[in-house]
Amino acid sequence: xxxxxxxxxxxxxxxxxxxxxxxxxxxxxxxxxxxxxxxxxxxxxxxxxxxxxxxxxxxxxxxxxxxxxxxxxxxxxxxxxxxxxxxxxxxxxxxxxxxxxxxxxxxxxxxxxxxxxxxxxxxxxxxxxxxxxxxxxxxxxxxxxxxxxxxxxxxxxxxxxxxxxxxxxxxxxxxxxxxxxxxxxxxxxxxxxxxxxxxxxxxxxxxxxxxxxxxxxxxxxxxxxxxxxxxxxxxxxxxxxxxxxxxxxxxxxxxxxxxxxxxxxxxxxxxxxxxxxxxxxxxxxxxxxx
Numbered sequence: 001x002x003x004x005x006x007x008x009x010x011x012x013x014x015x016x017x018x019x020x021x022x023x024x025x026x027x028x029x030x031x032x033x034x035x036x037x038x039x040x041x042x043x044x045x046x047x048x049x050x051x052x053x054x055x056x057x058x059x060x061x062x063x064x065x066x067x068x069x070x071x072x073x074x075x076x077x078x079x080x081x082x083x084x085x086x087x088x089x090x091x092x093x094x095x096x097x098x099x100x101x102x103x104x105x106x107x108x109x110x111x112x113x114x115x116x117x118x119x120x121x122x123x124x125x126x127x128x129x130x131x132x133x134x135x136x137x138x139x140x141x142x143x144x145x146x147x148x149x150x151x152x153x154x155x156x157x158x159x160x161x162x163x164x165x166x167x168x169x170x171x172x173x174x175x176x177x178x179x180x181x182x183x184x185x186x187x188x189x190x191x192x193x194x195x196x197x198x199x200x201x202x203x204x205x206x207x208x209x210x211x212x213x214x215x216x217x218x219x220x221x222x223x224x225x226x227x228x229x230x231x232x233x234x235x236x237x238x239x240x241x242x243x244x245x246x247x248x249x250x251x252x253x254x255x256x257x258x259x260x261x262x263x264x265x266x267x268x269x270x271x272x273x274x275x276x277x278x279x280x281x282x283x284x285x286x287x288x289x290x
Contacts, residue, residue: 108162147229171205
């Protein structure tokens with residue numbers, strides 16, 4: 001029996017499992033977008049695209065779509081920006097590397113609800129962060145850091161940070177110490193070393209982790225629900241509300257399709273940027289050789 005046939009037989013049960021319990025339910029739920037739902041959630045009438053029209057022409061839903069994209073983009077940029085130096089420290093620091101990694105892993109495996117509730121305590125009007133802000137004279141009154149977009153952003157960045165750090169550690173480890181020592185020996189500054197040695201080799205990993213963070217943030221529910229206080233309308237919350245409270249499965253399905261399309265567009269954009277970056281680096285390398 002060939003290796004390919006053996007591999008196919010081994011993967012077949014997993015493929016069937018995903019087909020039955022993931023793909024088919026998703027297709028069935030998406031089909032609800034083309035039918036109206038009555039007050040009891042039952043499908044009525046013939047197939048129609050009226051729900052798509054009503055959702056995509058409604059300013060409330062359009063603002064929610066824009067707010068979701070905004071949250072995903074800001075979270076992705078901040079998370080990758082913060083995660084890279086932490087991942088680099090985990091890999092390169094002989095003294096603090098292991099301690100930092102343990103803290104990152106502990107945050108990753110902590111309960112999501114407990115983590116968000118902890119942020120509610122920290123960001124409360126009488127919480128420690130506001131006390132520090134008022135104590136330092138940065139503001140003469142406590143700031144509203146929860147039940148708004150800022151609080152949700154802080155929570156999502158904190159939730160995504162461990163995932164990004166662990167994902168970027170192999171990227172940082174792939175850069176050999178000899179390359180860094182050679183750049184330093186040739187008189188390159190720390191910034192030039194980062195720009196010409198570290199960043200080009202890490203760009204592919206940064207884009208991949210960015211796509212992962214964007215996709216996970218797009219589907220985040222717990223953090224926007226608890227830190228947003230019902231005032232931050234993002235697509236996951238609207239999908240939950242439409243399906244479980246209003247029993248409007250048609251609207252929920254349309255919003256789900258919109259969310260899926262947004263994630264796919266982000267992934268395609270990331271792949272395109274990564275491919276262009278690889279082509280640019282290959283062209284630059286060929287130019288140096290010639």
